[in-house]
Each structure stands twice: as C-alpha cells, then as structure tokens.
Amino acid sequence: MGCLESLPYEVLLAKISFKEAREYLARFPEKYDVEPGYKMFEVRIIGVPPIRVAVDGDAIIFPFTKPCHGTFLVKVPDGREEIERLRKKK
Template sequence: MGGCLEALKPEILFSQASFKEARDYIKTNVREYYEVEPGYKIFDVHIIGVPPLYVGVEGDYVIFPYTKPCHGTFVVKVVGGEEIERLRARKK
C-alpha cells in the first residue's frame, strides 16, 4: 500500500475488490457510514472511485476503500482519531 497508509498499520478487511464491491462491503458490514465525494482526503490519502463512496465508523476505527494502482481496491480499517469527528461533522 502507499507510504502514508502503511504508517497507519491498516487492517485489510477485503482485498482485490471492485469499487462496487468495496462500497457494498462497507454498506453491508458497517452500521455507521457516510457518503463522501471522490477525492475526499482522509489522513493523507485521497479516496478514489466511482460514486457513491462510503467511509464507515466502527468504534474508534474508520473503514474506507483504498485503491492501489495495479492491485485493485481494498477495504481497510485504521484507528480514526480526529477523522471520525470530521466525518460526523459533515452530516450536520
């Protein structure tokens, strides 16, 4: 994965997915999720894909799709910190 994301020590929940499979995984498996626009920046990573794109929140973790060229899309889980509050604030 990219240098920035590796530093966060992501847990890979789903790998080599399509954009749709990643979206469906988050929608089906995560109770709290938010729709974000393509290019939305979480940590130092821009989320790319075909809308709608979802970022999930589960406890202290954020769950989001990460696309690595030539390797496909992964759904990753990392400690969320301030990103969780930033996501929740978008809804208001």
C-alpha cells in the same frame, strides 16, 4: 502528502470493486458517502462515487485503491479525528 503505509491498518478485503466495498460497508450502522478526492489521514481517496466509509467503534473502514494493484477495504483502528471530521461534514 500522506501514505497509507505509515498507518497501522488491516486489510479486510482485497482486489474488490467499489460496488463490493459499498455492499460490505452497508452492514455498519454508521456510514458516510464521500466524493472522490476526499482526504483521510492526508491520503486522497479515489474511486467510483459514491465512496462509502464506515465507522466501527474508534476504527474507520474505507476502500483504498493502489494503481496497478486494485482496490482494498482497509480498517484503521484509531480513526477518531477522521470520524469527527466525517460527522461534522454530515
């Protein structure tokens, strides 16, 4: 099982709703909707479907929920492998 803390990431927004995350990610031209439980970087993404994920160059942006802490929108700078997996899934 993976851990977000083992990745280099930047928090873009903190303590947001899934609706706010989807609205923020709508501005990116390349975006994907995934189901709850989808694995990225060996971390399962949880939330209210559809869970939106966006691509920004080689970076990937997605909502991450920490129980008892809320939902954060995080950006992982080197997400090429995950981006390719999302593109193939589509």
